[in-house]
Amino acid sequence: MKTLVCMGDSLTEGADIPVGHTWPSLVSNALEVDVINCGIGGDTTAGMLARFYPEVVGKMPAFVLIMGGTNDLWWGLELNTVLGNLFSMVVQARHHGIAPVMGLPLPVNVPAARAADFSPPLEGYDRFTKKMDALLEALVFHATKSEVALIDLHRPFLSDKGQILDDLFLPDGLHPNPSGHQTVASTICDSFRQWFYFHT
Numbered sequence: 042m043k044t045l046v047c048m049g050d051s052l053t054e055g056a057d058i059p060v061g062h063t064w065p066s067l068v069s070n071a072l073e074v075d076v077i078n079c080g081i082g083g084d085t086t087a088g089m090l091a092r093f094y095p096e097v098v099g100k101m102p103a104f105v106l107i108m109g110g111t112n113d114l115w116w117g118l119e120l121n122t123v124l125g126n127l128f129s130m131v132v133q134a135r136h137h138g139i140a141p142v143m144g145l146p147l148p149v150n151v152p153a154a155r156a157a158d159f160s161p162p163l164e165g166y167d168r169f170t171k172k173m174d175a176l177l178e179a180l181v182f183h184a185t186k187s188e189v190a191l192i193d194l195h196r197p198f199l200s201d202k203g204q205i206l207d208d209l210f211l212p213d214g215l216h217p218n219p220s221g222h223q224t225v226a227s228t229i230c231d232s233f234r235q236w237f238y239f240h241t
Contacts, residue, residue: 042073042074042075043074043075043102043103043104044074044075044076044077044100044101044102044103044104045068045069045072045074045075045076045077045102045103045104045105045106046076046077046079046096046097046100046102046104046105046106047065047068047076047077047078047079047080047105047106047108048079048080048089048093048096048097048105048106048107048108048109048130049079049080049081049084049089049106049107049108049109049144050080050081050082050083050084050085050089050108050109050111050112051080051081051082051083051084051215051216052080052108052111052146052147052216052217053065053078053079053080053108054078054080054081054082055078055080055222056082056211056215056216057211057216058216058217058218058219058222062219062222063078063222064217064222064223064225064226064229065077065078065080066078067222067223067226068226068229068230068233071226071230072230072233072234077096077100077102079092079096079097083112084109084112085109085112085113085116085118085126086109086110086113086122086123086126086127087113087122087126089107089109089126089130090126090129090130093130093133094133097130097133097134097139098133098134098137098139101137101138101139102139103139103140104139104140104141104142104233104237105130105134105139105140105141105142106142106143106144106192106229107127107130107131107134107141107142107143107144108143108144108145108146108194109123109126109127109146110123110127110146110173110176110180111146111147111149111173111215113126114162114169114172114173114176115162115163115169116162116163117162117163117164117168120172120175120176120179123176124176124179124180124183127143127180128183128187128189131143131187131189140190140237141189141190142189142190142191142192142232143180143184143189143190143191143192144191144192144194144229145177145180145181145191145192145193145194145195145196146173146176146177146194146195147194147195147198147217147221147225148173148195148198148199148205149169149170149173149214149215150205150207150210150214150215151166151170151205151214152214153207153210153212153213153214154166154213154214154215155214156214157212157213157214157215159213177195190232190236192228192229192232193228194225194228194229197224197225197228198210198217198221198224208220209221209224
């Protein structure tokens with residue numbers, strides 16, 4: 042059985058969702074692939090990069106799905122730092138014969154997040170949103186130039202008019218609810234079946 046490691050933050054870990062209902066678990070069941078969830082809530086891309094070798098390379102999976110950057114931008118880190126960390130993981134994966142897949146981070150439901158009881162982005166929500174848009178654009182550009190498989194996990198959480206789909210998020214506005222996890226899993230499975238010839 043092939044192995045997929047999912048490297049990320051709380052969006053991957055599955056904040057407040059039972060383990061069997063997180064998108065990595067759903068992907069494992071749907072594709073009949075061994076999925077290792079290496080998401081850690083609150084982690085930045087620097088943290089992900091620091092643990093990439095032991096948690097990914099050390100397991101020598103067939104694939105690694107990398108999704109991060111939201112926490113970096115939350116703390117006001119620069120876009121180039123985020124991109125450098127993410128694509129350093131891509132380089133490491135390829136060097137060791139692991140197929141890298143980049144996931145575009147989910148959007149943030151800003152009105153719900155504003156109402157939640159936690160610290161806002163260091164630079165404010167408006168600046169955070171602009172930097173997130175820039176990160177998405179840069180990820181698409183560099184993934185295309187580097188021929189890295191890219192899964193858009195951002196767009197499925199928006200309506201045709203670009204509005205946040207509230208019913209896919211937990212009340213905190215940051216994390217997907219069970220329906221959101223199903224949306225992520227379905228999107229990933231469709232891409233893997235297309236690219237890597239999974240027929241389950």
